[in-house]
Amino acid sequence: MTLLLGVGFAGSSVAAPGDTENGEQIYYKRCLACHGEDGDGLGPAAERLNPPPRDFSSGQYKIMSTAFDEMVPQDDDIFRMIAEGMPGTAMPGWSDILSQQEMWDLVAYIKVFAGYDEEEPGPLVDYGTQVASSPESIARGDELFHESDRCSECHGESGKGDAIKGLKDDNGERTWPRNLTKPWTFRGSNSPKDIYARVSAGIPGTQMPSFADPDSTKVLTIEDRWHVANYVESLAAGTERVNPDNTVIKAGRAEGGIPTSWDDPAWGSAPASTFMLVPQIIAKQRHFTPSNDTVTVRAVYDDEQIAILVEWDDRTRSIPGDEKAEKISNPDISEDSVAIQLPIEIPEGMEKPYFGMGDASHPVNIWQWKSGTAETSSSVHLMNGQGFEDIEQREADSIQVAATGAYNNGTWRVVFTRPLVTTETDKDIQFQEGVFIPIAFAAWDGSASEAGSQHTMTTWYWLSLQSSSGSRPFFIALLAALLVAGLLYFWVRSARPQ
Ligand code: HEC
Ligand code: HEC
Structure with a gap:
């Protein structure tokens, strides 16, 4: 499959001639909901989509390899967007659902909306001689x-x-x-x-x-x-990426005290785990370009305390009351924020709390940091949750949950700290070495209308405090995972035609 696509992209002349009539039929079934009957981008599902579905009758295409002063894209360009979709927008990729020919038929059909079926594509961008990277x-x-x-x-x-x-x-x-x-x-x-x-x-x-x-x-x-x-x-070289196989944040033991600021060199030795953030509310005000799409976490601990560093890219430092910040924000600006969720009782085995904010039999601790406003500095909040409707606000100071944040060139970095144990053992998680502790994260981009229950979040992952003598449960889990992966690898290899 990939190979075939590769050939398609290599030049503009391999476009298979599309069948407009067949294209129309597929369009009605697959594309009309967003792009509309007349190709004007006004399909019934188009409302509230940002960016909106393309109006094909306008003849404007975004991802083109046609020279800047020309409108008509290459057929390959259109084909490619249909096949691969447009990440970060509602435009899905169709290569798993439609055949190559069906996609060429669609290319032929949607060109008709702007009369491009009767025009030659503009000349290609002048690539000159490619300069190799160095x-x-x-x-x-x-x-x-x-x-x-x-x-x-x-x-x-x-x-x-x-x-x-x-x-x-x-x-x-x-x-x-x-x-x-x-x-x-x-x-x-x-x-x-x-x-x-x-x-x-x-x-x-x-x-x-x-x-x-x-x-x-x-x-x-x-x-x-x-x-x-x-x-x-x-620029992508230093970016922490989601590794779907990594579900455990390994907290290392700190020598000489835990770090309390993000730029402490002690973080250097803590492995980073990066997780996907997904929107919590899929309903209204969906925005398809959330700046917060991943979160990177590191953790260390010593005899007394644990420190967790949470980093995420956010295009805007959202400061309610600040004129400059409000200018680039949506009208209803609120603070940027991040939260950590932990079960109060560490479950036996690998059971995770309820996905939301806990439930009656799985209460959770929530530590939340908020970035502050023009008048107030940042703040830390402690909550106990037994579901969305049952949230108890507590004093973060009472159990010494602390957090400090810094914004730098598009990235927030927030360090949470807490003593490993507290006096209120029935209300707070008591951290232990060598067990799997469920942990989840949420983030709010205050300039993109995210506040309250509208935010992005991760699913549950695991936090493991790795005792210096080595952590048995972790190695057993790792071994099991490796065995499964090994079997899969073997199976895939042997299933592949030679
Ligand atoms: C769920 C909504 C949705 C559906 C269904 C959908 N699209 Fe789109 N499509 C979009 C959106 C939104 C954009 C604009 C993305 C942007 O502007 O960055 C888009 C853009 C495009 C573009 C423009 C590419 C460019 O470079 O400008 C093409 C071509 C396209 N769609 C073809 C199709 C075809 C063909 C189908 C059916 C097989 C289809 N779309 C189905 C939402 C949809
Ligand atoms: C006036 C503002 C502006 C300037 C200046 C600008 N860009 Fe962009 N750039 C944008 C916007 C807005 C988008 C996203 C467009 C969209 O909605 O798809 C973008 C998108 C991109 C993309 C994404 C392409 C993709 O496939 O998604 C690249 C790469 C890029 N710009 C590179 C550059 C480079 C390199 C320069 C300087 C030579 C530059 N831009 C200058 C506003 C700008």
């Missing part, structure tokens, strides 16, 4: 990216999309510059060739401009566009 090329790209704020103006100093201004697309919809350190959010890919095409053609209909346009004051030569592309690709 430390020198990346360094040059870094310079060009920041020179006169060429890209950093919108994508931020470190490329995390922590824009300094509110951006709207041509339809007046709120748009966010891409967080370039997270390649899985790219609508195209983060291969240098793809980035080169986006930088050259721009993303029509959005504020992402073309840097091949000679009228642009920030125009780049072909060679310089390759340097920038190599630099942008390199």
Whole structure:
């Protein structure tokens, strides 16, 4: 499958001739709900989608390898968006559901809405000669990216999309510059060739401009566009990624006291675990470009205390009451926030508490940090939950739950600390070495209308305090996982045709 797609993308001439009539039938079944009967993007499911489904009658396409001053995309471009979908938007990929031919039929059909069935695609972006990535090329790209704020103006100093201004697309919809350190959010890919095409053609209909346009004051030569592309690709190198096999945060033992700030070198030795954040409320005000899509966690402990460092990318530091912050926020700004959820009683074996905020037989502790407003500093909150409706507010000080946060170039880093044991043993989790402790996280982007029960969250994972003598349960679990993985590997290999 991948191979076939690869061939399709390599050039624009391999497009199989599509059958418009068949395309129409598939369109009615699969695409109409969002893109509408007339291809105008006004299907019944389109309401509230941001970005909205494409209006095919406008003839505007975003992910094109056609030169910036031309409208008509390559057939390959359209095919690819249908096959792969557009990450971070409601546009799904169809390659698992539709055959190659069916997707070409769709290409033929949707071109009709703008009369593109009767026009030749515009000329390709001029790729010149690709400059291979190298430390020198990346360094040059870094310079060009920041020179006169060429890209950093919108994508931020470190490329995390922590824009300094509110951006709207041509339809007046709120748009966010891409967080370039997270390649899985790219609508195209983060291969240098793809980035080169986006930088050259721009993303029509959005504020992402073309840097091949000679009228642009920030125009780049072909060679310089390759340097920038190599630099942008390199931004993903340091990004912590979700590893679906990793479900355990391993807390190491700290020598010489636990760290209380995020930049303490002691964190260096703590392994990072990165988890997916998913929206808690799927209902109204769905926004498909949540800045908070992953959270990275590290933990260490000593004889007395545990410290947990939670990091996540957020494009906006949301400060209610601050004029600048309110300018780039949605109208109803609230504080940024993060919370940790832990069961009060560590379950036997591997039973996890109820997915929500605990239930009557599985009460949970919630530690929440809030970023503060123009008038108030950040704050720490302690709650006990037995379900969404049954939340008891407690004094965080009473059991010494503490938290400090810092925002830097598009990333929040918050350190929570707490003594391992408390006096209220029936109300608080008592941390122990060598057992699996369920743990879950939630985050709020206050500039994107996230407050109260509207937020993103992880599912339950495990926290394990690794005693220095080695943790038996962990190794047993690991061994079991490895055995299963090994068997699977063997099975997949032997099942594969030679
Ligand atoms: C659940 C809603 C939904 C469905 C169903 C859907 N789309 Fe989309 N589609 C979108 C959205 C939203 C966008 C715009 C994404 C953006 O602007 O970044 C989009 C964009 C596109 C684009 C534009 C690509 C570009 O580069 O601008 C194409 C082509 C497309 N869809 C084809 C299809 C086809 C063909 C089908 C049916 C097989 C389909 N879509 C089904 C939501 C949907
Ligand atoms: C005026 C603001 C602005 C400037 C300047 C800008 N961008 Fe963007 N960029 C955006 C926006 C907005 C998007 C997201 C568009 C969308 O909604 O899909 C984006 C998206 C991107 C993407 C994502 C492509 C994909 O496949 O998803 C890349 C890569 C990118 N920009 C690179 C750059 C580079 C490199 C520069 C400088 C040479 C630059 N941008 C300058 C606003 C800007």
